[in-house]
Amino acid sequence: MAAHNKTRRYALPAATLVALAMTGCASQAPQGKYLDGTHEVSGKGKKSTITLQVQVEQGKIQQITTQSHKETESLYLNAERLFPKIVTNNGHEGIDAVSGSTFSSNGILQAINSLPRTDGSTPEYQPVGASEEKGDEFKLKWSIQPRLGLLKGDYYYEEARFRQGHMGSMIIVLDSDNPSDVILAEFNESGRPNYYTRLYQDVPKRMSEYNFSMGKKKGTAWVQSALTMEKMMVEKDKLTFEPNPDYDPKLANKLNQPNRLKYLGLDIVAGASNSIQQSLVPLTAKIHDRIQGEGTQLKLYQNAERLTDDQGRWTGITSLLRFVVDTSTKEIVDVYYDEIFADSKGEIRDASLKKHYRQSKYDSVHYVEPARIGFNVMFDALNEHVKAGGSIFDIDDLPATGDTGSYAQTGFTKRSASWDLYLKQAELLYQEMRADQVVRAHN
Template sequence: MIKNNRFKRSLVCSAVTIASLGLAGCATTPIEGKYVDGTHEVSGKGKKSQITLTVNVKEGKITDVTTKSHKETESLFLNAERLLAKIVSNNGHEGIDAVSGATFSSNGILKAINKLPRADGSTPEYVAVGSKEVSGNDDFKLKWSIQPQLGMIIGDYYYQEARFRQGHMGSMAIVVDSDNAKDVIFAEFNESGRPNYYTRLFQDVPKRTSEYNFSMGKKKGTAWVQSALTMEKLMVEQDKLTFDLNPDYDPKLRNKLKQPNRLKYSGIDVVAGASNSIQQSMVPLTAKIHAQINGEGSTLKFYQNAEKQLDKNGKWTGITTVLRLIVDTETKQITKSYFDEVFADEKNEIKDASLKKHYRQSKYASINYVEPARIGFNVMFDALNVHLQQGGSLFDINDLPATGDSGSYAATGFTKRSSSWDIYLKQADILYSQMRADNVIKTHNKPN
């Protein structure tokens, strides 16, 4: 576009020169613009830090804005960074609203742009802005990660679940160091849509690794999981499981996101879109766990291993495998299992083109993933969970769905052995070896 404009100006100048040689040539006329050309670093105060941006200006217009540094809450700032593209297209910050749930970080970005040197030498006074929810925007650019921590995690296990707010099921898992109960090494919150949810697709569907986050992103401009990730990081980094009530909390302002006292608890800074889930489910459930840790404790032990699936050339396929086993150290029985295959956070990281559409989802939670064995992936591994709870072997799984080739969907409900069972068995062997070394599990026989 710039080249075309220059070409047009050149034609105009030639025409003017031919018409009147007495006029000065246009080619030497300076181009007036809003900002001073060049590369500039500008900063503005966010909630927790100075936000520094690198801004490129050409012919008076902003052509690119990138973040150089910040120390804001990462998930909040990722939300606020959506403003950068708007600033470029708008050639400035004027008329741009803050991102809902990331108001302070948004204002830090906009304040920094306000300090960009202007061609006329002025520096207008900056006026803070509030948020305005955007609905129906399919081109949202939210960023969040659903990737499990790679490697093995072992510790004492605590779990609470309860329905809240019209019937949503919230669940909270906490793992602490077996030698130091004050050291929180793992925190995970999940929520399933209520059974009578107004969108049938999300009835009883886990929100954390399903399409629900995309649906909310398009409607609200924020993903549900981002609040959970923010809180989990806080709990692990600060070993913090309880939160004081906010003395300034006003329930009338709970949905007005620009109000600082919209949250029921102090010391919490969550992304918009799941504040009710955090306040009504995650925090109360975690408080119960905190009481357990400081009371009767737990006989349950948490074992989890996550590995990236590699192709024959040793390159990541874009899928990460995770197996979680909970064992009662007194009975040495498995009380719960969870196996999943988690897709990469970005489409371009997934090698199989047919699976790219499932990015930032998992096979277990996705409502659109099609298992090649023609049975629900969740059905297969829910059956494994029941099998293990009833004392079945980790390895003798031949009676479970899609563990063999039937060729008859009508007779069995599946057609062939799912490749996921072989991936599961590899992970089961890894965890079983560690659990046996720790003497927390009975012998599990392998089929002949």
């Protein structure tokens, strides 16, 4: 669900750029190290060629952008920590590789080494090792932001419990006009009912606090692996994976062994192989069989949009609405509405909500809904109402649709602002479904 952006940037602050520009106005400005312009340069990583776009002004590197790579995503994110060092140093000389990402680091540094220089030289690149202390651990980053705008296509869903009772679920959406085109792949997992941490019993992991509090090995590894697999499925239209003939179960827990994976072609962050191999891969294989067999009569209609304030600025919250409709009966069989917080605290304008970054209102266990009733309770009730035949616009009897009672006596609830946001999205998707003639009339 999340959006996967290949482009990452590091640039100097605006004030620094202004200062550099003023310096460049001097008639006696010294010749710079690199040729001015926007250059595309490449270096060899561990698994692929790493291609960077580098902006040079007045001989100095101003901005570095990753154009493409096929490295292990988490390791490459680690290596990208070199960007600010390269900009500050105006070159790669004297910079060591990042510990744990030596090959990707050298690919980046080699690319910088190939930048065209004002003196016409092209120094031979000398690979470097890592010298950072082990205590300087990289904290994995990830994005849970959905693809903005309208998305619709043929819908497939599978879920099953695995490994001690965790619940895995997989959504695949195909382009209705081109069934070989995977346009959405989304994996989720909920903690087992008897999970040793009570807080996460039956709680979905994708957009909850799980990915923070469970630590690097369990939380961030889980979500990073899921996002990496989803990205591969969409980009390569790939839903099946071949078994690894060299797999040795005796080495299954030795995470530094390449044959610990049961399937070939999987790019998994260490610590999440069970979820991927025991849940995501088998569930996707079932969906693949259904695609090749009976197909589906279900269609997904989804819209995601950023919520803005009165001045048109993003609040740091993205609203998402999904309808799953059975085209044979023209009934909506599933409704999911959520509001997803930005990937960083700085993007969230309401200070009281910053702590919920990379989480959603539906999945968070600590989010407090101002309506004084659970956000998940509100929209679970909507789902049940619609599945029972109710109109998607008839919300009057649902939780937190109005002020009720006395808080001291009955647990007073307020009308939630999220209902109005939902209704706006519902109207948009309803018009789309009606235009496609896949849903009955809703009053």
